[in-house]
Amino acid sequence: MRQMRLVVVGAGGRMGRALTRAVTENAGTEIVAAVEREGAEVLGRDVGDLAGVGTLDVPVTDDPLTAFANADGVLDFTAPAASLWFAELAAQARIVHVIGTTGWAEGEDEPLQAAARHARIIKSGNMSLGVNLLANLVRRAAAALDADFDIEVLEMHHRHKVDAPSGTALLLGQSAADGRGIDLQAHSVRSRDGIMDPRKTGDIGFATLRGGSVIGEHSVIFAGEGERIELTHRAEDRQLFARGAVKAALWGFDQKPGFYSMADVLGLEN
Ligand SMILES: NC(=O)C1=CN([C@@H]2O[C@H](COP(=O)(O)OP(=O)(O)OC[C@H]3O[C@@H](n4cnc5c(N)ncnc54)[C@H](OP(=O)(O)O)[C@@H]3O)[C@@H](O)[C@H]2O)C=CC1
């Protein structure tokens, strides 16, 4: 069987380099193009050299249209505005679009849903098995515990991360809200500063830490009277997310156009 032909967009980024490595390490996939924005310093560089996996004879380009026309799928860990554009192009090319990008504003899923009429879109704030299993456990814990248990989501990431709360924190918050049968938007508290009203029963709080080189740590805390349950995931290597993205692309290759999550890929009920 032939290999799935993949494009890495944002190829010069932290995840872009991890994705190149993961594609070359998987026998079922090959990298056929690498894309960065117009004017990027890495344009023309070989994507394999950039990722430290040896020369692949694939120079980084700023032309996603041509790249997508000759591919089966795209791996995209960039920024929301870029991912929206790439989704349109993936729909035109009728290919798989794996989106790991986070930092989405409310309502930005709508154009993605439209693109998913033609593309096979798999989007998740976290591509690891562990976090998606954690989300499942959080939903079950939130369903089992009553609102006397306050739910707080705590995350820590490296100093370069620009969005907060992380995509994973929001995914875990959504699982907690689903378990409780409440609307997350109506019950989330995303910042606290100064004197304020005491915590409302049923709220879901988010707290963000940034520093150093932390790959990604998430805890969901259920705090009750006299006892506390903490469910935690710690990512130790960025390749974890990249391997998950490649797995999602291969899974998407056999699907009909649609909007999918990593839980679909992993066969988890989230
Ligand atoms: N779902 C998951 O499992 C994971 C998700 N992420 C998410 O992935 C995203 C990227 O993270 P990270 O790799 O650390 O960030 P980086 O900033 O290192 O990489 C992003 C790359 O995308 C490029 N880019 C931005 N806009 C465009 C565009 N229009 N065309 C082409 N390239 C573009 C950036 O270029 P430039 O620098 O010029 O802007 C940069 O090279 C974040 O949203 C992060 O939260 C990260 C890890 C795991």
Ligand SMILES: O=C(O)C1=N[C@H](C(=O)O)C[C@H](O)C1
């Ligand atoms: O920016 C990162 O690095 C990560 N982002 C994702 C998120 O926002 O949850 C996933 C992972 O934790 C790393």
